[in-house]
Amino acid sequence: MKFHLISTWKMSLEGSRKAYETLKNQNDLAEALINGVVNVEDDETVHSVGYGGLPAKDGKVYLDAAYMNGTNMSFGAVSALENIKNPIKVAYHLSKRNLNCYLTGEGASEYAINEGFEQYQMLSTTAYDKWLNRSQELMHDTVCFIGKVDDDMAVAVSTSGLFMKEKGRVGDSPNIGSGYYVDSLIGGCAATGVGENIMRGCLSFKVVMLIKQGIYVQEACKITMNEHIAYLKERNIAYDDISIIALDANGKFGAATSKKAFPFVYADDQLEPRIMVCFNDGKDIWVDQATDEWLATYQGD
Amino acid sequence: MKFHLISTWKMSLEGSRKAYETLKNQNDLAEALINGVVNVEDDETVHSVGYGGLPAKDGKVYLDAAYMNGTNMSFGAVSALENIKNPIKVAYHLSKRNLNCYLTGEGASEYAINEGFEQYQMLSTTAYDKWLNRSQELMHDTVCFIGKVDDDMAVAVSTSGLFMKEKGRVGDSPNIGSGYYVDSLIGGCAATGVGENIMRGCLSFKVVMLIKQGIYVQEACKITMNEHIAYLKERNIAYDDISIIALDANGKFGAATSKKAFPFVYADDQLEPRIMVCFNDGKDIWVDQATDEWLATYQGD
Numbered sequence: 001m002k003f004h005l006i007s008t009w010k011m012s013l014e015g016s017r018k019a020y021e022t023l024k025n026q027n028d029l030a031e032a033l034i035n036g037v038v039n040v041e042d043d044e045t046v047h048s049v050g051y052g053g054l055p056a057k058d059g060k061v062y063l064d065a066a067y068m069n070g071t072n073m074s075f076g077a078v079s080a081l082e083n084i085k086n087p088i089k090v091a092y093h094l095s096k097r098n099l100n101c102y103l104t105g106e107g108a109s110e111y112a113i114n115e116g117f118e119q120y121q122m123l124s125t126t127a128y129d130k131w132l133n134r135s136q137e138l139m140h141d142t143v144c145f146i147g148k149v150d151d152d153m154a155v156a157v158s159t160s161g162l163f164m165k166e167k168g169r170v171g172d173s174p175n176i177g178s179g180y181y182v183d184s185l186i187g188g189c190a191a192t193g194v195g196e197n198i199m200r201g202c203l204s205f206k207v208v209m210l211i212k213q214g215i216y217v218q219e220a221c222k223i224t225m226n227e228h229i230a231y232l233k234e235r236n237i238a239y240d241d242i243s244i245i246a247l248d249a250n251g252k253f254g255a256a257t258s259k260k261a262f263p264f265v266y267a268d269d270q271l272e273p274r275i276m277v278c279f280n281d282g283k284d285i286w287v288d289q290a291t292d293e294w295l296a297t298y299q300g301d
Numbered sequence: 302m303k304f305h306l307i308s309t310w311k312m313s314l315e316g317s318r319k320a321y322e323t324l325k326n327q328n329d330l331a332e333a334l335i336n337g338v339v340n341v342e343d344d345e346t347v348h349s350v351g352y353g354g355l356p357a358k359d360g361k362v363y364l365d366a367a368y369m370n371g372t373n374m375s376f377g378a379v380s381a382l383e384n385i386k387n388p389i390k391v392a393y394h395l396s397k398r399n400l401n402c403y404l405t406g407e408g409a410s411e412y413a414i415n416e417g418f419e420q421y422q423m424l425s426t427t428a429y430d431k432w433l434n435r436s437q438e439l440m441h442d443t444v445c446f447i448g449k450v451d452d453d454m455a456v457a458v459s460t461s462g463l464f465m466k467e468k469g470r471v472g473d474s475p476n477i478g479s480g481y482y483v484d485s486l487i488g489g490c491a492a493t494g495v496g497e498n499i500m501r502g503c504l505s506f507k508v509v510m511l512i513k514q515g516i517y518v519q520e521a522c523k524i525t526m527n528e529h530i531a532y533l534k535e536r537n538i539a540y541d542d543i544s545i546i547a548l549d550a551n552g553k554f555g556a557a558t559s560k561k562a563f564p565f566v567y568a569d570d571q572l573e574p575r576i577m578v579c580f581n582d583g584k585d586i587w588v589d590q591a592t593d594e595w596l597a598t599y600q601g602d
Contacts, residue, residue, distance in 0.1 A: 107469015168408015
């Protein structure tokens with residue numbers, strides 16, 4: 001059995017190991033991606049996803065998540081979900097429906113409760129303290145997993161969104177085409193960063209369209225990022241925090257970032273999960289393995 | 302001064318006249334599109350947009366709207382908005398911000414109230430009766446206006462979404478790339494129909510990407526629709542109710558539909574608003590003027 005797995009940020013390493021084990025033992029793509037995302041959602045030290053996620057301006061934690069099956073093109077999403085332990089499980093559950101598969105706010109929370117999903121007070125003490133102190137750090141690191149098992153591909157994303165976001169703010173993550181997109185016959189892509197600026201370019205769908213045109217996955221990521229940075233620059237819109245990962249139908253992966261460096265995790269049936277880094281020096285965008293030296297100095301998620 | 306204006310459904314004729322007058326007298330693109338959409342939102346006889354819109358399963362009216370400026374790429378959107386008279390005005394107001402420009406649910410409604418937007422009980426008696434009788438008619442006709450004045454383009458959309466939708470259901474309309482997208486240097490596109498099936502293909506962004514590749518706007522609409530119908534068919538997903546309109550940076554317009562016929566309205570500085578029809582006979586998709594004979598027999602919006 002052949003599989004490939006790519007996920008955003010160093011913080012997804014443990015989740016990637018969980019997903020990797022699931023694939024080795026159960027060969028279940030959906031289960032693997034959900035286990036990967038749940039591991040990050042449940043990690044209190046990650047302040048941009050699930051439990052421990054930083055609250056909005058009003059002090060409450062509102063969560064977004066989405067799941068898409070690239071074979072039957074079903075998708076499910078939630079935004080502004082409250083007090084549910086694992087948003088990704090709700091999104092996956094919703095992806096089983098043809099209609100009403102993207103729910104928001106109270107409707108999403110009530111659906112999750114009625115369907116028996118575990119309720120949980122998602123605001124951790126640390127997150128609450130950070131909120132009290134209005135820590136200036138902008139947290140918007142979304143966890144995204146893209147996986148491929150044999151001919152099937154899927155993508156799963158989860159985030160608490162922009163720190164100090166306004167109540168009801170929706171970013172790119174639950175929005176198909178911007179935060180995520182996958183077609184098992186072509187490939188998949190997912191994004192992390194400032195959602196509003198990702199949405200202006202529908203980055204995930206654009207990368208998949210370029211792959212469909214025959215452009216190699218890493219080149220598709222690079223072209224999309226460079227065009228988007230230029231496009232935002234021309235309009236004086238911030239472009240300093242946008243990153244994407246992609247995986248094509250041949251199992252080749254790619255990444256691009258507008259940051260100096262963006263770590264992500266890759267694994268396949270031949271290779272245990274390892275941290276990779278996408279670099280952007282303003283001239284070129286390329287991917288390399290994370291060296292111990294680099295990891296020793298890296299501060300972010 | 303040159304301008305072009307295209308809008309979805311016969312129901313937008315009066316709104317198109319309002320927008321046309323605004324352009325003739327004030328040459329204000331945003332004002333024109335908003336006047337056009339507001340005319341449909343305020344029309345009680347239109348049961349899929351604004352006041353008079355059909356309620357969700359729970360008997361309440363939840364509204365979605367979005368506005369995008371194709372020149373500075375700013376956009377604003379609301380979903381699951383309650384008790385606010387004109388959702389499009391809130392979406393336009395939100396488009397003035399760089400962050401937190403897409404708000405949903407309670408957060409969107411509270412924002413609108415705080416900003417002083419007119420509150421209104423949006424459930425009309427007729428709409429309530431239709432809800433009581435669970436009229437089987439599926440209502441999901443979104444009003445979309447795309448306009449171009451000199452070198453500036455913008456798009457505005459508004460809908461009450463799928464009839465009997467679940468509380469919190471989000472369709473394509475507020476989602477950039479699926480329900481709408483515009484770039485003044487390339488063109489714009491907007492969609493109406495079953496949102497879940499439009500979102501699977503990010504139809505609005507796809508049309509704009511094809512125009513960018515040099516494909517003529519009507520051909521871009523046709524290719525996008527035919528590829529999407531085939532793509533949904535292969536996966537046994539309903540494709541019988543999807544329509545799009547588009548306008549390119551040269552002021553040329555296009556449309557495509559998966560229905561037998563889809564009426565829309567076109568106007569420009571040389572031509573007063575007139576109803577056009579996009580036909581799909583299963584072999585070809587083409588646009589023609591609406592004849593009196595056709596209009597006499599047409600039942601829909």
